[in-house]
Amino acid sequence: MRTVIAAAALLAVAGPALAQTRPPVSAGTLNPAADRPAQPRPQEPQFEIADGIVATVNDRVITGYDLRQRMLLLIIMSEVQPTAENVAQIQSEALDMLIEEHLQAQEIAKYPTLIITDEEVDAEIAAMAQxxxxxxxxxxxxxxxxxxHARTIREQIRTAIGWRELVGGRFASRARVSRNQVEQTLRQYEEAATKKQYLIGEIYIEGARVGGMQQAITGAQQLIQQMIQGAPFQAVAQQFSAAxxxxxxxxxxxxVEGSVPPPVQQAMDNLDVGQLSNPIVVDGGVYIIYMRDKRDGAASSxxxxxxxxVELSPDATDAQVEAAAQRLMSIRPSLxxxxxxARAASEAGLLGSDLGETEVLNLAPQFQPFAREAQVGQISxxxxxxxxxHLVGVCGRRLGTAEMPSYREVESRLQRSNLAMLGRRYMRDLRADALIEMK
Structure with a gap:
């Protein structure tokens, strides 16, 4: 957050089109310290957008003042420097955001019980400030x-909270995932553990949303230059990415290797850690990839x-060991x-325990051969x-790593993804039914 920023570099002209050539994969290296304290920027020349109505969304108007305010907010939140080349992109993105927010506000108003309080807005502002x-x-x-103006940010936050609650309340039941879906996803994680993996940041510019593929490529190139010059990747992604x-x-x-479109896979293979890609053209849009880390497949059993x-001391006699073995073998068929x-807890002289999940290589050497070869449910x-x-039972087996997500984590991720998809469809339908006129 910069305390001094360009008040309004608001040129209403588009930057020059850039030819679709084959640039190198890497556009440059980013400073990973994305949360560094922002430094004040010098004041830049101001450019005006005329007052008056710039668009109507059903029966609500968007004025030049609204657009200027939203452009300023977009510039601050993304820390993108406004220039003659990118100001048209900023203006287009800001206008599109305002249109969607007007549609969201109109839809929220249909539900009288959906009221966002000032306290909720204050809490969100406090989180952003922190x-x-x-x-x-x-x-x-x-x-x-x-x-x-304070009203601009408060109303934007109020609408965002209301839309989030509306989508969550309306689609919560449809966003639920079945046990089969979670288990299938876990299996996919397990299978993927043997493949190369890439920790990435992504920005996706959707061609249809910005006026075509050439505009998407041009916009991506401008954002890349801003990030190389210091705009934080996270802030730019939050404001400009459609992903x-x-x-x-x-x-x-x-x-995971092979889970993305081939052009993105090729870029990930060729990017070094810390590098930012040039625009990656795929069907429907353009990606920018920031390579945060890489690792080879390192799946474990x-x-x-x-x-x-049965507890025995290291110097127990052969007779004691044999007696313990006979006792364990007598109960083994029923285990x-x-x-x-529970069986061990019910009989004196026996100890039972759940050893949890661990890698085979981390087990005591005496346990490893059986743990490596036994079927699930088999007792040693x-x-x-x-x-x-000891009698040891293999109660579960999977291929993976200690960093594999839990069942609950996967379930939560799938539900969030489903809600996001349903929210985008909801907005698409609202836009299709709305009367939107540009002035």
């Missing part, structure tokens, strides 16, 4: 110094184990993974260790 290392008062003062990851600052997480044991711990013969004699 992210910028400011107090709420300092944050609002910085916006005011840049020419943004669902925009709400997370473009954080796409770990992407993970097993979940339960055990029943399952579900009953092992007695295994001798310095602690005693």
């Amino acid at each position: 992210q910028a290392n400011m107090t709420p008062e300092q944050y609002m003062q910085a916006l005011a110094q840049a020419g943004i 669902p990851s925009a709400v997370r600052g473009g954080d796409a997480g770990w992407v 993970l097993v979940s184990l339960n055990q029943v044991m 399952t993974c579900d009953t092992m711990v 013969d007695p295994i001798r260790t310095p602690l005693g004699l």
Whole structure:
């Protein structure tokens, strides 16, 4: 957040078209310290957009003042320097945001019980201020110094909260995922653990949304130059990206080899850590990829184990070991993974425990051969260790890494993705039914 920023470099002209050539994959290296304190920028020349109506959305108008305010907010939030080349892109993005917000506000108004309080808006402002290392008062003062009225930011936040609650309430049941979907996704994660993986940030410029593919390429090139000059990737992604990851600052997480379009895969293979790609043209739009990290497939065999044991000292006699073995073998036919711990707890002299999930290589050497080869549900013969004699049950097995997401994490990710998709469809339908006129 910059406390001094260009008040309004608002040229209403488009930058020159750039030829579609084959640039090198990397556009340059970014400073990964995206949360560095922002430095004040010098004041830049001001350019005016005339007052008056610039568009109507059903029965609501968007004025030149509204557009200037939104452009200023977009410039501050993305930290993109307004120039003669990119100001048309900023203006187009700001106008599109205003159109969508007007449609959202009109839809929210249809639900009288959906009221967003001032306290909710204040809480959101406080969170934004904390992210910028400011107090709420300092944050609002910085916006005011840049020419943004408090009403502008408060109404934008109020509409965003209302839309989020409307989409969540309307589509929550449709966004739910089944156990089969979660388990299938987990299996995909497990299979992917053997492949190369890329931790990336992404920005997606949708051609249809910005007026065509050439405009998308041109806009992507301008954003790349701004980021190389210091605009934070996360801030630019939040304001300009059409990908669902925009709400997370473009954080796409770990992407698996072969799960993206071939042009994106080629770029990921050739980018070094810390590098930002040139525009990557795919069907329908243009990607910008920031390579945060890479790793080769390093899948491990993970097993979940339960055990029943008889404690024995390392110097126990052969007769003691044999007696323990006979006792364990006598109960072995009746044991399952579900009953092992309870059975041990019910009989004196036996200890039972759930050993949890671990990599086979991290187990005691005596357990590794059985854990590596056994089928799920299989109970071992007695295994001798310095602690005693053990029966071990393999209660689960998967291929993966210790960083594999849990069932709940996958379920939550899928639900968020479904909600985002349903929200985009909702907005698409509202736009198709609306009467939108540009003046």
